[in-house]
Amino acid sequence: MHGAAIPFKKRVAKSVHDEALHKALRRATDRFEANRVSMLATLPDAEEARDRARAIRRHTIANLDRYLEQFVAGVERSGGTVHWAAGGDEANAIIVKLAKERGVQLVVKGKSMISEETNLNDALASAGIVPQETDLAEYVVQLAGTTPSHIVVPIVDMTRFEVSHLFHEKLGTPETDDTTQLARIARERLRKKYIEAGMGLTGVNFGVAENGTMTIVTNEGNGRLSSSLPRYQVALMGIERLVPTMEDLGLMLQLLARSATGQKLSVYTSMMTGPRREGDADGPEELHVVLLDNGRTRILASEYAEMLTCIRCGACLNACPVYKTIGGHAYGGVYPGPMGSVLSPLFSGLDAYSDLPHASSLCGACREVCPVRIDLPGLLLKLRRDTVKTGHRPWWLQLGLSGYAMAAGSPGLFGAGTRIAGLGSGLIARDGWIHGMPAPLNAWTDSRDFPKFAPRSFQAMWKERKAQRGEHGGAG
Amino acid sequence: MSSVMDRIREAATIAAAGPLAGDRERPRLERVAARSPFPLEAGLNDYVERFRTELEALSSNAYGPLDAEGAAETAVRLIQERGAFRVLTWDESQIGCPALRDRLEQAAIEIVPSDVPNDEEHQAVLERLAEIEVGLTGATAGLADTGSIVVASGPGRARIASLLPPVHIAVLPLSKMYPTMQAWLAAGGAELAKGTSNLVVITGGSRTSDIELQLTLGMHGPRELHVVLYRD
Numbered sequence: 001m002h003g004a005a006i007p008f009k010k011r012v013a014k015s016v017h018d019e020a021l022h023k024a025l026r027r028a029t030d031r032f033e034a035n036r037v038s039m040l041a042t043l044p045d046a047e048e049a050r051d052r053a054r055a056i057r058r059h060t061i062a063n064l065d066r067y068l069e070q071f072v073a074g075v076e077r078s079g080g081t082v083h084w085a086a087g088g089d090e091a092n093a094i095i096v097k098l099a100k101e102r103g104v105q106l107v108v109k110g111k112s113m114i115s116e117e118t119n120l121n122d123a124l125a126s127a128g129i130v131p132q133e134t135d136l137a138e139y140v141v142q143l144a145g146t147t148p149s150h151i152v153v154p155i156v157d158m159t160r161f162e163v164s165h166l167f168h169e170k171l172g173t174p175e176t177d178d179t180t181q182l183a184r185i186a187r188e189r190l191r192k193k194y195i196e197a198g199m200g201l202t203g204v205n206f207g208v209a210e211n212g213t214m215t216i217v218t219n220e221g222n223g224r225l226s227s228s229l230p231r232y233q234v235a236l237m238g239i240e241r242l243v244p245t246m247e248d249l250g251l252m253l254q255l256l257a258r259s260a261t262g263q264k265l266s267v268y269t270s271m272m273t274g275p276r277r278e279g280d281a282d283g284p285e286e287l288h289v290v291l292l293d294n295g296r297t298r299i300l301a302s303e304y305a306e307m308l309t310c311i312r313c314g315a316c317l318n319a320c321p322v323y324k325t326i327g328g329h330a331y332g333g334v335y336p337g338p339m340g341s342v343l344s345p346l347f348s349g350l351d352a353y354s355d356l357p358h359a360s361s362l363c364g365a366c367r368e369v370c371p372v373r374i375d376l377p378g379l380l381l382k383l384r385r386d387t388v389k390t391g392h393r394p395w396w397l398q399l400g401l402s403g404y405a406m407a408a409g410s411p412g413l414f415g416a417g418t419r420i421a422g423l424g425s426g427l428i429a430r431d432g433w434i435h436g437m438p439a440p441l442n443a444w445t446d447s448r449d450f451p452k453f454a455p456r457s458f459q460a461m462w463k464e465r466k467a468q469r470g471e472h473g474g475a476g
Numbered sequence: 477m478s479s480v481m482d483r484i485r486e487a488a489t490i491a492a493a494g495p496l497a498g499d500r501e502r503p504r505l506e507r508v509a510a511r512s513p514f515p516l517e518a519g520l521n522d523y524v525e526r527f528r529t530e531l532e533a534l535s536s537n538a539y540g541p542l543d544a545e546g547a548a549e550t551a552v553r554l555i556q557e558r559g560a561f562r563v564l565t566w567d568e569s570q571i572g573c574p575a576l577r578d579r580l581e582q583a584a585i586e587i588v589p590s591d592v593p594n595d596e597e598h599q600a601v602l603e604r605l606a607e608i609e610v611g612l613t614g615a616t617a618g619l620a621d622t623g624s625i626v627v628a629s630g631p632g633r634a635r636i637a638s639l640l641p642p643v644h645i646a647v648l649p650l651s652k653m654y655p656t657m658q659a660w661l662a663a664g665g666a667e668l669a670k671g672t673s674n675l676v677v678i679t680g681g682s683r684t685s686d687i688e689l690q691l692t693l694g695m696h697g698p699r700e701l702h703v704v705l706y707r708d
Contacts, residue, residue: 024688027689028689031689042513043513044511044512044513045511048511052503055499055503056503058496058499059499059500059501059502059503061488061491061496061499062488062491062492062496062499062500063488063492063500064484064487064488064491065481065484065485065488066488068481068484069481074670078670078673084480086480134696135686136684136686136687136695137686137687140686140687153685153686153689154686155686155687158687159688160687160688160690163687179687179688179690179692180690180692182687183684183686183687183692183695184692186695187694187695187696190696191606191696194696195599195602195603195606196599208669210666211666211669211670213669213670219682219683219684219685219695220682220683220684220695220696220697221639221682221695221696221697222695222696224635224639224676224696224697225639225696225697227674228635228636228639228674229602229636231594231598239484244502245666246661246665246666246669247658247661247662247666249661250657250658250661251658253657254657263679264530264621264622264679265622265624265657265677265679266679267678267679267680267681267682267683267697268676268677268678268679268682268697269676269677269679270674270675270676271669271672271674271675271676271677272673272674272675273669273670273671273672273673273674273675274673275673276594276673277630277673279630279631280629280630280631280673281566281590281591281592281629281630281631281632281633281634281635282590282591282592282629282634282635282636283629283635283673283674284594285594293480293484297483297484297487298487300484300487300488300490300491301486301487301490301491303494303495304495305490305491305494305495305496306495306496
């Protein structure tokens, strides 16, 4: 489903010269970034709030066993049922079984990245149960048979014309350039699905340990409808998504919406504590929480434990110059951008994702914007070290380093090399930058520019300087 | 479960001795929660004005504060202006605003109860209730800083009344206006969440910007939100 089967270089090659993609990405990420900054400024002390959010999340993860026990007790006390899943397949099997036992044929889904992580839709479909995405962007992604390219705005890379064309082809609706009309087409169809569906499935933004409360945040209302209309509700939740108290939740919510979309608060923040209670006017009669590990315990026991404090806001995507150039699909996994470059190899292993830790300029913008101040560049560096240790050193690095070692070991060869490079690069450079080089050096310039070599090398200048001052003249 | 918890306990111990060293204890930072975006001397009037400003910035509306009669009249007028003859609503005892029921009856607006059974009737009832143009509810709290209302489900308080109709009108007593979410949580909101299966903080009308960042209101939930404030 996701693109790790295609080599990273190939995935990047598609997007790196796509001007329309760059324009769309830049428009979205610039807007989100500007809104994030101006909305953080409405907090009495945003920096202090971030410090506290970081401390709370680190404290939660350092005590994850204790808070999970508390959370599970709260869910069960309020009438919910807890299931544990070690991996994605196990989580899917639990959900399929719940649906089958209850005669469910249609499952409506709120927007959830974790169900992308387990590939739930395929599991449901192969069991003969129809999975229905209901977030507008996820609906488009499902119709198109693609994957999300951003964790907050999954079709950031698509134009209205592409969506219109897709709807025309798949739904038979007339072509339109009116985004409101496109949204209405989706609303009408999905409203019917909400009413027909036997089961609603959502992710969880935060679980609150002291209450067993689960929070889902959406702007469209897909989380509310999925969790309120169908008779059976399932929440699929990563084991790390907890905060200790409701007060902590209040703080995290302030930072989540600001960091994600630059809103003070998302439109709907649902706080769910158990299924419908005795006498309640409506709501699901059963609530099931599937707690998914899928590698998280392994991460917890590693030097990457800090990554579990991530609240999936997407701010690091919007700030990342690499993300803005290659787009979400190039990352191959469920989670793109800097957080994905850390998470994908940790979840799925370096074999599939050894290129991702290198897909960063380590500029530090991600760490600057992260609401819980995760040291993403630091984690990426550690992962780079691991790629080398485990024999996943990228071939270009190997080639480059051995070439450099050979040349640097011989001043004559080094000097000759820099003279040739200086001459050669002068011929192919424009505006001081080299935009293309012959193989095998095109491995760099196909996706990046390289600065033109200086017309005269340091070695040459040093010799001249020495000659001017006399062979034995002074200390320099 | 025990084996899973054992593994997590072991891993957490390793993390607490390594990369998360020093994080085992609950952080004793200054209580950010106590910090307010309002000046110390701010009072109810300031909260109401901020609430109105924030709501309007979200293409929604606040009315009042009015007396209970005036609030009921305003709610009825909003329903009539939309050409609706019926409302999906809560039990009279749960809405709060006492004059509302009489006003609705005087205006010959049909009151549709919003209970949804979890049996073979489930789908048919939802289909019928989804046709109704206007939802009318009370609210548990108003949060001035964000222009939000808190709506709690329960007996006589259906979730769908604030969710299915394209227009949502909520009546909110002034005594339930809080400066921030944190203030409301501290004043009983956290406890209320424990006792309520579904509590939702609503901040404006349902919206999407998924396609080319173009805003559309009323994606899945109500496109219009009207909050009528009354003195209690």
